[in-house]
Amino acid sequence: MESHEWSINGEDGKCFYRGNYMSGRWTILTTRQKRNPTWDRLDNPPMAVWAELRDIVWKKYQRKRCPWERVAELDRILGGESQEN
Numbered sequence: 038m039e040s041h042e043w044s045i046n047g048e049d050g051k052c053f054y055r056g057n058y059m060s061g062r063w064t065i066l067t068t069r070q071k072r073n074p075t076w077d078r079l080d081n082p083p084m085a086v087w088a089e090l091r092d093i094v095w096k097k098y099q100r101k102r103c104p105w106e107r108v109a110e111l112d113r114i115l116g117g118e119s120q121e122n
Contacts, residue, residue, distance in 0.1 A: 039107070041093045056090040058107060063114070065090070087114055 038059040045052050055066040055076060065086055066076040079086070091111040097103035 039103070041090060041097070043089060043093050045089070054086060054089070056093070063090075063110070084115065087111065091115060 038057055041056045041058075043054050045054070050069060051071075053068050053071065053074065057064045057066065065079040065082040067079055068074040068076050091108065094103055094107050094111055098105060098108050
């Protein structure tokens, strides 16, 4: 299983996200707690969350820490072809 984590500062505080890739499927989890988090699954994540995950995975791909297939899968989810090459 691959895990990618990031956070977003919003008007109502900081929100932490985790994208897990396992068995050919992505799942997005979220929490507001930094220590001892209780992760909640997002059933229909907004496109902005998918775009942020794609950006994280793209940066890892550039550092050879993630395969191209992960970036391509996120591009398909976002509804477009490769955005950066």
